[in-house]
Amino acid sequence: MTISRSGLLTRRAEYTGSDNALAISLERVSRTYPGADSPALSDVSLAIESGEFVSIVGPSGSGKSTLLNVLGLLDRASSGRLAIRGQAVDAASERSLDTMRLRLIGFVFQSSNVIGDDSVISNAAIGLRVQGVPMDERASAALDALEFVGLEHKRKVQAKLLSGGERQRLAIARAIATHPRIILADEPTGNLDSNNSRRVIEYLRKLNSEGVTVIVITHDVDVANQADRRIEIRDGRITSDVETKSQPMPQPRVPVDLEPFGAASQQSWVSRTVCSLMDDWGDALSALSARTLRTMLLILAFAIAIGGMTGALGISSTTSNAINNRLAIASQDRLSISIEDGPGVLRDDFDGLRSGVDRIARLPHVVGASYVYSAVPADVHITRVRPSDLEPETPLSLHSSSKNYFNDFGIELIPHNIRSALDDPLAGPLAVVSTKAAIALDIPYSKKSGPAAGVSVWIDDQLVPIVGVFEPGPNFPEYADSVFVNASIMRAVSRSDLKVQVRTEKGFSAAIARVAPLAYSPSDPGKAKVDVTADIQSIRQDVSNDLGSLIALLSLVLMLLAIITAASSMYLTVQNRSAEIALRRAIGSSRWLICRSFILEGFIVGMTAGSLGGIIGTVTTLCVSWIQAWPPVLPPELWLVGVLLGATTGIVSAIYPAWVASRQDPAIAIRA
Ligand code: ADP
DSSP: OOEEOHHHHHHHHTOOSOOTTEEEEEEEEEEOOTTOSSOSEEEEEEEEETTOEEEEEOOTTSSHHHHHHHHTTSSOOSEEEEEETTEEOTTOOHHHHHHHHHHHEEEEOSSOOOOTTSBHHHHHTHHHHHHTOOHHHHHHHHHHHHHHTTOGGGTTSBGGGSOHHHHHHHHHHHHHTTOOSEEEEESTTTTSOHHHHHHHHHHHHHHHHTTOEEEEEOSOHHHHHHSSEEEEEETTEEEEEEEOOOSOOOOOSSOTTSOSSOGGGGSOHHHHHHHHHHHHHHHHHHHHHHTHHHHHHHHHHHHHHHHHHHHHHHHHHHHHHHHHHHHHHHHHHEEEEEESOHHHHHHHOHHHHHHHHHHHHHSTTEEEEEEEEEEOGGGOOEESSOTTSOOOSSOOEEEEEOTTHHHHTTOEEESGGGHHHHTOTTSOOOEEEEHHHHHHTTOOEETTTEEOTTOEEEETTEEEEEEEEEEOOTTOGGGTTEEEEOHHHHTTOSSEEEEEEEEESTTOHHHHHHHHHHHHOSSOGGGEEEOOTHHHHHHHHHHHHHHHHHHHHHHHHHHHHHHHHHHHHHHHHHHHTHHHHHHHHHHTOOHHHHHHHHHHHHHHHHHHHHHHHHHHHHHHHHHHHHHHTOOOOOOTTHHHHHHHHHHHHHHHHHHHHHHHHHHOOHHHHHHO
């Protein structure tokens, strides 16, 4: 026998007070979706008392889910008034709605939306976690809920291993673990066979018998028949509202005015914070470990970028140190003096040049002095086979020097016995080449005996035999690609640069710089100008600054790439996890909580990658310095820089995806 409820409906629709016996009341509620022609809910007035078991039926598209979303505070009505347990919620803030959902309402959706990689018990405890229930109480409350649906023996199993029916029972356990006053179930048996459907309904019935208000949307006639009241809805309007059972309403087991599972509020602030931090870490770690490959690739991308950055720091420190040392040494014991009118001196005053150089060489604390005469590279044409051939791709410079130069500056000439011939004005044309120039000119040579016998090159249109090779080494990069000839060849070159290179005892270069011009030319010291040694200090600084900024720029690009990679990967994760996020929101997680969990994931990924990157950077620096035979300079903060960089960039890359996740509309996402 069915009894019309229209009397109650009218009476309850006028309700404005705070009668706790009324679970939900709606007064002329409409919901029109943006862009829709007609409202999905139109002028719905309805009152549901605490402890009722109500089914909502109607054809597809009639507005059932819309109604359920409005009742469950997942969606707001466009107009009308809604009160939950006597409290008007139309103007309530989003945070208050989250709290009400968390404390009063439990959801069971058609798709169970369990988190497959988590255990059954931790699925059942999600709501308790959001409520901030302490861990020990949480475990026992979740176990109670699992016992209620007969799943306690599966508590440690991963939820993805459950059957469809078991998952739906788990969804019920999850919904009831927080002791909600109202259960809203949207097609809870939609995906189940008749046997499992019956069990699910039994549990809902059992819950109802313990005082919980149950509202079920269903297509299933059997389910609808189990309810005490059936509300039919068509085109967004209630077309019938009848009582289907005559038995008395169950007495609530828990007094309705008692707070739901509210142990959280009795905890101290500190233990609540610690508990929620541990939960956040646990959630983030389990989300990351559920997608191992993605997490590992993400960490790797970050680690490489951070490794690049910290490595860059280490390498730039090491390189600057090496350059500094070299320049410092050079500035301590080397001196370069430019002589005016090089071509003129070579042509008319070669003897003057030699005696000037000798005078400098005899100064106290001078180890040796030699002239080096360098042609402007564009003025000479050096080829191997024919003078008309193209020059090698590497531009070769042409120099001439006195006999002691190589010796004074420790440049090894092979073979050793050619040294004097180079400087002999009576000797015919001859040349020695740097090893790199020998390769560029295709000159066969051996490191023991020098160039193959009888090899020569063309310098302009003069055939010049090669009598030796030398390795200028890292201290003389300016001679890396060079050919040294005897002075007679240089006389043909019109534009040239003449210098006297002086090697002093360590620390005497500045003192010698002051007297060398006078020693070179006592009558006209202005002919000789010392290349300013002080410049070396500023060059040192510039080189190390330039290197630092170049490497920093490169690292920044790497870092940006890592952030973009991480952000897009997290964004995709948010898309994949939209159902889970919606579920958490439905349970009552605030937007901030959702946001926080993604940012924490970014932080964990970034920090792990940062530590790894710090190690990569250190190892790279060690390798580079070992290969270059430089003493490694490892700033002690290198590893810390890596970790901090990683953590910061991890957070930065998570901000946008976290924001997207927190803005998801649970009502829409749960349907998807
Ligand atoms: P039911 O649950 O009875 O199948 P719904 O409440 O899902 O019906 O939908 C009612 C009407 O509102 C349908 O016409 C549906 O297309 C429309 N609708 C539902 N959700 C949205 C939405 N987010 N935006 C626009 N239209 C929607």
